Amino acid sequence: MPKIILDILPPSRGHKENPAPKPTPVHLETASAFHAPLIIEAIPLVSLSPKKHRGIFQKGLLTVLLLLVLAGGVTMVGFYDLKKTVDKAVPRVTADFLEASDSLRNFETGKAKSALFSIKMNVDLITDKARQYGISTLATFWSAIVPKLKAVPDTLKNITTLSETALRFAGTLHELRNNSFTWLMHREGRKVRESISALSENLDTMIAAHAGLKNQSLALAYPVGNNFLDVNADLYSTQRFLKAFLGWFSEPRDKRLLVLFQNPSELRPGGGFLGSYADITLDPDGIRDIVVWDVYDPDGQLDVKILPPRELQGITTTWGARDANWFFDFPTSASKVISMLENSKIYREKLTTFDGAIAVNINVFRSILALIGPIELPEYGLVITPDNFLSEIQREVESGEDNKNGEPKRILKVLAPMVFDRLGSLDDTDRQNIFKIFQHHVSEKDIMFYFKDWEFQNFMQQAQVAGDVLPLPLHFKGDYLAVVSANVAGGKSDAFVRQLIKLSTKIDVSGKIDNFLTIERTHDGAKEKDPWYRASNKTYLKVFTPQGSDLSYAKGGDILPLKSVVDYEKKNYLFDTDLRNIEATRKSNEEYDMEMLEESGKTVFGTWVNTKAGTSKMITLQYTNSVKLSMQEKEIPYQFIFERQSGAKTAIDILLDAPEGYIWKETGTANFNYVDENPEGRIQLSLTLLQNPTGEQPPRE
Numbered sequence: 001m002p003k004i005i006l007d008i009l010p011p012s013r014g015h016k017e018n019p020a021p022k023p024t025p026v027h028l029e030t031a032s033a034f035h036a037p038l039i040i041e042a043i044p045l046v047s048l049s050p051k052k053h054r055g056i057f058q059k060g061l062l063t064v065l066l067l068l069v070l071a072g073g074v075t076m077v078g079f080y081d082l083k084k085t086v087d088k089a090v091p092r093v094t095a096d097f098l099e100a101s102d103s104l105r106n107f108e109t110g111k112a113k114s115a116l117f118s119i120k121m122n123v124d125l126i127t128d129k130a131r132q133y134g135i136s137t138l139a140t141f142w143s144a145i146v147p148k149l150k151a152v153p154d155t156l157k158n159i160t161t162l163s164e165t166a167l168r169f170a171g172t173l174h175e176l177r178n179n180s181f182t183w184l185m186h187r188e189g190r191k192v193r194e195s196i197s198a199l200s201e202n203l204d205t206m207i208a209a210h211a212g213l214k215n216q217s218l219a220l221a222y223p224v225g226n227n228f229l230d231v232n233a234d235l236y237s238t239q240r241f242l243k244a245f246l247g248w249f250s251e252p253r254d255k256r257l258l259v260l261f262q263n264p265s266e267l268r269p270g271g272g273f274l275g276s277y278a279d280i281t282l283d284p285d286g287i288r289d290i291v292v293w294d295v296y297d298p299d300g301q302l303d304v305k306i307l308p309p310r311e312l313q314g315i316t317t318t319w320g321a322r323d324a325n326w327f328f329d330f331p332t333s334a335s336k337v338i339s340m341l342e343n344s345k346i347y348r349e350k351l352t353t354f355d356g357a358i359a360v361n362i363n364v365f366r367s368i369l370a371l372i373g374p375i376e377l378p379e380y381g382l383v384i385t386p387d388n389f390l391s392e393i394q395r396e397v398e399s400g401e402d403n404k405n406g407e408p409k410r411i412l413k414v415l416a417p418m419v420f421d422r423l424g425s426l427d428d429t430d431r432q433n434i435f436k437i438f439q440h441h442v443s444e445k446d447i448m449f450y451f452k453d454w455e456f457q458n459f460m461q462q463a464q465v466a467g468d469v470l471p472l473p474l475h476f477k478g479d480y481l482a483v484v485s486a487n488v489a490g491g492k493s494d495a496f497v498r499q500l501i502k503l504s505t506k507i508d509v510s511g512k513i514d515n516f517l518t519i520e521r522t523h524d525g526a527k528e529k530d531p532w533y534r535a536s537n538k539t540y541l542k543v544f545t546p547q548g549s550d551l552s553y554a555k556g557g558d559i560l561p562l563k564s565v566v567d568y569e570k571k572n573y574l575f576d577t578d579l580r581n582i583e584a585t586r587k588s589n590e591e592y593d594m595e596m597l598e599e600s601g602k603t604v605f606g607t608w609v610n611t612k613a614g615t616s617k618m619i620t621l622q623y624t625n626s627v628k629l630s631m632q633e634k635e636i637p638y639q640f641i642f643e644r645q646s647g648a649k650t651a652i653d654i655l656l657d658a659p660e661g662y663i664w665k666e667t668g669t670a671n672f673n674y675v676d677e678n679p680e681g682r683i684q685l686s687l688t689l690l691q692n693p694t695g696e697q698p699p700r701e
Helices: 059-105 109-132 135-142 147-185 189-219 228-250 330-342 362-372 389-399 410-423 428-443 454-462 577-583
Strands: 003-006 026-029 255-268 271-283 286-294 356-361 375-377 382-384 447-451 478-487 497-507 513-523 537-546 550-555 587-589 594-599 602-611 616-624 635-643 650-657 662-664 671-676 682-691
Touching: 059 109, 109 147, 147 189, 147 286, 147 410, 147 428, 189 228, 228 454, 255 330, 255 362, 255 389, 271 330, 271 356, 286 410, 330 356, 330 447, 356 362, 362 389, 362 410, 362 428, 375 410, 382 389, 389 410, 428 447, 447 454, 478 497, 478 513, 478 602, 513 537, 513 602, 537 616, 550 594, 550 602, 577 594, 602 616, 635 650, 650 682, 671 682
Parallel strands: 255 356, 478 635, 497 650
Antiparallel strands: 003 026, 255 271, 255 478, 271 286, 356 447, 375 382, 478 537, 497 513, 513 616, 537 602, 550 616, 587 594, 594 602, 635 682, 650 671, 662 682
C-alpha cells in the first residue's frame, strides 16, 4: 500500500536535559488505480534553534547577527503554526487516502476523485501556510548553516505535484472506465488512445516526483521506507504496461482476441467446458468485427492429431480446442486453445493469429442480463432472462431445432451480438454498474485474461486477473490448497453440484505441518427435468498441495480402469510437451485408490469421484507438508493460500491449530478458523505464531 509519511518536528525548547520528543510518523495509505502501490515519503520539516553567542563577533557583524536571530524567531513561530496545520490535516488526509484506496480497488473512480480532491485541498493548505511564513525562502537562506534545509522547498513542491497529478490520473481513469467500451464499439478508438496517453504522462510525473522525494529524504538523512524499491518497481511496471498497450493498440494491423465462453455446468480444470467462442477483430479505431463460433467448427478442421489427456482418452479420439482448457493454470490452458485454433484450417490458411484470450464463464452473462434487461429472440419464441438463460440455452443446444440441423450453438451466434450492442449503449449509471459486475466476477475467476505479449501478461498476473497458479517462493513457510475437478462424461451435472472443503491443519512443536482434508460433494439435480442435469457427476478430482507433500491416508475415491478408444501410439499421435511432462510424474497408490503427480510446481493427489443425483460423496485425505517451520524465532510467520477453481460452487472451512505452548497472534488463541461460503479466486492469509506469554496451554475455540 502507498504510504505518505509526514514527520514534522517541533522546534527545540533549548533545554538539553528535557528535549522535545519526536512525534510518531503518521502513515497515510492509498493505492493506484492499477493496484500498484504508491509511496510518498514526505521529508521532515526541520526547525532551527537559535544558539547563544557570547561576544565572539566583531562590532561590525552585530547587525547581521540580530537579523539572523530575528529570522530564526520567525522561523520558529512559522514551524509551530505549520505543525498545528499539519496536525489538523493529517486525520482528514488519512481518511481520504483510505477512501481513495477502497474506491480505486472497487473502480469507484468518482468517489476516488472526491477523496483525492480533499487530499489536494489539505496539501494546498499546508503549502500555503509554508509560503505564508516564507519557510521555503528561509530554509534556502539557512541552508548555508544547516545544509539539510536545502531540500525543504523541493519536498513541498514534489508533495504538491504528486497530489495534483494523482487527482488528474483518477479523473482520466474515471472517463476511460465509463466510456472505453462505448468508444471501442462506436469506432472512436482515438479517444481510448488519448486517455491512455494522458494516464501514461501522469505516471511519468508521479514517478519523477516520487524519485525526487526519495533523494530529498536522503539529503535530510531521513531514510525512506523499506518497500520503496518495490513501490518503484510497481509504478514502472504499470507505466511499461500502459506504454506497451498504447503501442499495441496504435499499430495499424488488425488485432485478434478470443472471448472463450466457458460453461461451468460441465467443469474442466481451466473453468467451464469451452463450447463456443467469439473472435473479435480490433484496429486503431476500435472493434471492427465480432464473430461467434461453435468450437467444434475449427476442431473439425484441425489436421494435427494430438494425444488427449489420459482421463479423456476413453471419450475422444483426439485433443482439440474444446478440451484444451485442461490445466488449472489458465495461461497454460489459454495458450493451448490459441495454438489449436491457429492450427485449424479455418485460421491457418489465412495466416490468422490471436493476440490473447479472455475466458468468460456463463455466470457473467446472468449478471449482465440482470443489468441490460431481457432479450427477445422471436425466431426461437424465447425471451432470455437471468433466470432462464442457462436452462433455455442449454436446452436449445442439446435438443433444439438448430441441433437437429447440425448447428447446435447457433442461438449463441444470434444472442451474443445483441448483448455486445446493449453493452455499448449503456448510460452513465449502468456503465458504472457494469464495472462493479466485472470486478466481482474477476475476483471469483469467472473472467480471466491471457496475452501472448509478456509485458501484458506480467501485468495481468500482478493484478491477479490472469487465473495463474501462484508459484510458492523458495523459502515459503505455510500451506497451499486447491481442489480442481474435471467433468468427464458427467453431463451438465456440475450446475447442481456444490462442494464443501474442510481442512484441519495441526502444527507440532517441531514445526511439522499435518493436514486432514475432507471434500464433500453434493448433487442436487435429482428433480431436474432435463437428463443432462440428472446425470451422475463423474469427475476426476485433483488436490493441489505444496511440492513434496506426503500422502499418508485417503478414502472415498476410485481408480477407474481407462480404455483408450484409439491406439494412439500405433497411429503416430503427437505429444503435447506440457501434458507429457505432467504425465511422466504420475504414480499410482492402489492402497488408497489415489494417484500422485506434479503440476504447476505443486504435488497433486488425484482420484475419480462419481456422485449420483440426490446423493453426497465424501473424499478424505491426510498428508504432511514437506517443509517444516523454523520454531526458533520469537514470531513465526505462517501463510495459508487457497486458490479456487473457476466456475466451481465451493465453500471452505479452514482450521489451523497452533503447536502446544503457542498461540496465533491474530486470535490470541491456539486456533485460527477461516470460513467462506463463496471464496474469491485467491485467498491469502498472513498469520503469526507466538509463544504463549503465560506459559500455559492456550484455549482452543
